Amino acid sequence: MEKKQEKIIQMFDDIAPTYDKANHILSMGIDISWRKKACDKTYELAGAKKIGLIVDVACGTGDMIGFWQKRAKKQNINIKRTLGIDPSFKMLQCAKAKFPNFDFAKAKAVDLPLPNACVDILSISYGIRNVIERQKAFKEFARVVKNGGFVVILEFTKDDKNGIFHSLKQLYLHKILPFLGALISKNYEAYKYLPDSIEGFLSASILQDELKEAGFKTEYVKSFSFDISTLLIAKRC
Ligand SMILES: C[S@@+](CC[C@H](N)C(=O)[O-])C[C@H]1O[C@@H](n2cnc3c(N)ncnc32)[C@H](O)[C@@H]1O
Structure with missing residues (x-):
């Protein structure tokens, strides 16, 4: 398990x-x-004009x-x-170069360098798919998020639909994206991993069950662009 995580x-x-x-080109900016929706909806649900601590895990x-x-x-x-927070030294190097005034720390989602109940909002965007010990990470999120605080997940979730849009999505994910990704990064394996990890990932409803198990209550779920991406906001209770 540890070996697989280190490889990722x-x-x-x-x-x-x-x-x-690569992200800019492959996502076409969508x-x-x-x-924006993830931030705005969370601020609306939080309903506060002063927020203590926002942590972005797998911040890239x-x-x-x-x-x-x-x-x-x-x-x-x-x-x-x-x-x-991110475990990849090189991703953090890029982050620090881009945002020299922001705070960053090197750590994995299962072992956050934070005391208990100190976080108001914890987000993880396109990151939870890469966390092998996901349920352990959710328990860690429950440890650091304050009661009444939020976990915000943006992720490519698996859909079980058929039809033309599903076929187009599959064509893009499995053929076009790995090709373009490899062209830009010179790393075919990494961009082959992306569709494979989405296929191997969960549906939004299973994700909600796992969050519930860890101590979070779902407050908001929304699928974007023919279910390519899902936003899930859950409250620590
Ligand atoms: C697809 S990138 C997403 C980056 C950024 N959140 C974004 O939205 O563009 C996934 C990130 O997850 C990080 N990651 C991989 N395994 C992780 C783990 N076990 N815990 C936390 N982050 C992890 C990677 O280093 C990478 O920066």
Whole structure:
């Protein structure tokens, strides 16, 4: 299990220098609206103008922290502190270069360098799929998130649908994306891993059951763009 996890982290180290460029091209920018929605809906549910700590786990090159900051500013919300956490040294290097004023720490989702019940909002965008010990990570999220605080998950979830859009999505994920990803990053394996890990991942309803088991109650679920991506917001209770 540990070996598999280390291999995944190593893969992100390898693609870190081209991650943003590849992400930009492969997503065609549609993830921007999903990220904005995640922040806005969470701020609406939290209903507070002052927020203590927002932590973004599996932060990669740090963009989600940027979104938390920008959307808060737009709504006159004051955030005391943000922290991006990721186990990939090279992803964090890119994050620090892009956002020199933000705080970052190197750690895995199962072992967060935080005291109990100190986090108001914990997000993980396109990261939970890569966490091998997912249920252990959810328990760790429950440890660090305050009672009444939120976990916000953005992820490519598996769908069981048929039809033309499903076929087009499969064609894009399994053929076009690995080809383009390999062209940009020179790493075919990493971009072959992406569709494979989505196929091997869970549906949104199973994800909700696992969060419930860890001590979170689902507050909001939304699928975007023909179920390519799902936003799940759950409250610590
Ligand atoms: C697809 S990237 C997503 C990055 C960023 N959150 C975004 O939205 O662009 C997945 C990230 O998960 C991180 N990761 C892999 N295994 C992890 C683990 N066990 N715990 C936390 N993060 C992990 C990788 O290092 C990588 O930065």
